[in-house]
Amino acid sequence: MEKSIKNYAVLILLAIIWGSSFILMKRGLEVYSYTQVAALRLFIAFLSLTPFLLRAVKVVQKKHIVPIVVMAFFGNGIPAFLFTKAQTQLDSSLVGILNSLVPLFTLLLGVYFFRTKPTKTNIAGIIIGLCGAVFLIYSTMGSGVEINDYVFLVILATVMYAISINVIRKYLQNLDALSISSLAFLMIGPFSAIYIFNTDFLALSASSEGVKALLYIVLLAVVGTSLAVVIFNQLISRSSAIFASSVTYLIPIVAVFWGIFDGEKVTIIHFLLLVIILIGVYLVNKKSPTN
Numbered sequence: 001m002e003k004s005i006k007n008y009a010v011l012i013l014l015a016i017i018w019g020s021s022f023i024l025m026k027r028g029l030e031v032y033s034y035t036q037v038a039a040l041r042l043f044i045a046f047l048s049l050t051p052f053l054l055r056a057v058k059v060v061q062k063k064h065i066v067p068i069v070v071m072a073f074f075g076n077g078i079p080a081f082l083f084t085k086a087q088t089q090l091d092s093s094l095v096g097i098l099n100s101l102v103p104l105f106t107l108l109l110g111v112y113f114f115r116t117k118p119t120k121t122n123i124a125g126i127i128i129g130l131c132g133a134v135f136l137i138y139s140t141m142g143s144g145v146e147i148n149d150y151v152f153l154v155i156l157a158t159v160m161y162a163i164s165i166n167v168i169r170k171y172l173q174n175l176d177a178l179s180i181s182s183l184a185f186l187m188i189g190p191f192s193a194i195y196i197f198n199t200d201f202l203a204l205s206a207s208s209e210g211v212k213a214l215l216y217i218v219l220l221a222v223v224g225t226s227l228a229v230v231i232f233n234q235l236i237s238r239s240s241a242i243f244a245s246s247v248t249y250l251i252p253i254v255a256v257f258w259g260i261f262d263g264e265k266v267t268i269i270h271f272l273l274l275v276i277i278l279i280g281v282y283l284v285n286k287k288s289p290t291n
Contacts, residue, residue: 006238007235007238007239007243008281010231010234010235010238011235011243011244011246011247011250011281012250013231014228014231014232014235014247014250015247015250015251015253015254016254017223017224017227017228017231018224018228018247018251018254019250019251019252019253019254020224020254021220021224021225021228022087022095024216024217024219024220024224025037025083025084025087025220026087027212027213027216028040028213028214028216028217028220029084029087029088030209030213031204031207031209031210031212031213031214032201032204032210032213032214032217033199034081034084034085034087034088035081035084035085035195035199036196036199036201036204037084037217038080038081038083038084038192039192039193039195039196040192040196040201040214040217040221041080041084041217041220041221041225042076042077042080042185042188042189042192042221042225043189043192043193043196043221044217044218044221044222044225045076045185045189045221045222045225045226045229046185046186046188046189046190046192046193046226047189048221048222048226048227049178049181049182049185049186049226049230050182052178052179052181052182053182053183053186055178055179056178056179056180056182056183057183059175059176059179060175060179060183063171064171064172064175064180067167067168067170067171067172068172068180068183068184068187069187070163070164070167071164071167071168071172071180071184072183072184072185072187072188073187073188074160074161074163074164074167075160075161075163075164075165075167075168075184075229076164076184076185076188076225076229077187077188078157078160079157079160079161080225082153082154082156082157082160083095083153083154083157085150085153086150086151086153086154086157089150090150090151090154095154098151098154098155098158099154099158099248099251100129100130100133100134100248100249100251100252101130101155101158101248102158102161102162102165102245102248103126103129103130103242103245103246103248103249103284104126104130105158105159105161105162106161106162106165106166106241106242106245107122107123107126107242108162109159109162109163109166110166110169110241110242113166114166114169114170114241116166116169116240116241116242118242121283122242122283122284124283125246125279125280125281125282125283125284126242126246126280126284127280128276128277128279128280128283129246129249129276129277129279129280129281129283129284130249130280131276131280132249132273132274132276132277132279132280133248133249133251133252133277135273135276136252136253136273136274136277161245162245165236165241165244165245166241168180168233168236168237168241169236169237169240169241169244172233172237173236173237176234177230177231177232177233177234177237178230180233181226181229181230181233184229185226232244232247242284243281243284246280246281246284249277249280249281250277250281252277253274253277
């Protein structure tokens with residue numbers, strides 16, 4: 001029971017961090033290009049995790065290398081560019097809806113490729129949570145939201161997240177979260193640095209607007225990326241891949257509370273949908289009586 005409560009607390013913390021990350025990303029995109037924001041995010045996250053590399057190198061084994069490569073590129077590297085590109089052309093609300101597909105893809109890939117065995121209750125929780133998240137975000141979307149081909153970038157990113165989550169759960173569970181996170185960013189951080197310093201990044205960062213946007217990106221990288229990834233990887237090892245991925249259902253709730261903070265109108269329908277989402281998340285984590 002105590003472990004379950006801790007898992008829910010971690011899930012809520014992650015939702016707060018990642019729900020706020022969309023705002024930080026948008027602030028960075030006001031000055032820098034989407035490729036610069038993504039590369040800076042990965043490079044700064046890599047720098048923040050370098051103190052843990054020495055220990056990580058000592059504990060990693062040959063069998064862990066390929067799964068860590070998959071996690072590096074599918075769980076962090078490629079989606080970072082896909083999401084920032086999508087954010088330049090899509091409304092954040094629509095991105096939030098699409099991001100809620102992660103648990104569904106995690107379930108499907110887990111069943112067909114990773115031999116996971118969710119219960120009917122878990123499957124019901126995924127459907128309920130997805131419906132609640134979609135309707136919650138839809139109820140807050142403006143009429144000017146447009147759907148275009150960029151939705152496929154977000155969908156591709158969610159599939160990659162699902163692959164990474166299943167790989168971490170199946171092949172990296174015996175490694176600590178700090179080690180696998182620092183090694184993953186070691187594989188993508190240096191390449192990001194090479195790209196960044198071959199762009200006009202230094203010229204852009206010389207202005208006051210550039211410095212301000214860079215600070216937002218640093219916060220996005222350190223808190224919203226490296227810290228969040230470590231916490232997320234630890235949650236996967238302590239619970240299940242499907243439960244950890246259900247954090248995407250809670251992110252819309254964070255968005256609603258940001259809306260309240262900004263003075264937006266929140267109705268009773270919003271709160272009913274919040275309850276539906278929470279019921280879905282609870283069912284996703286519910287164990288079978290025989291387990």
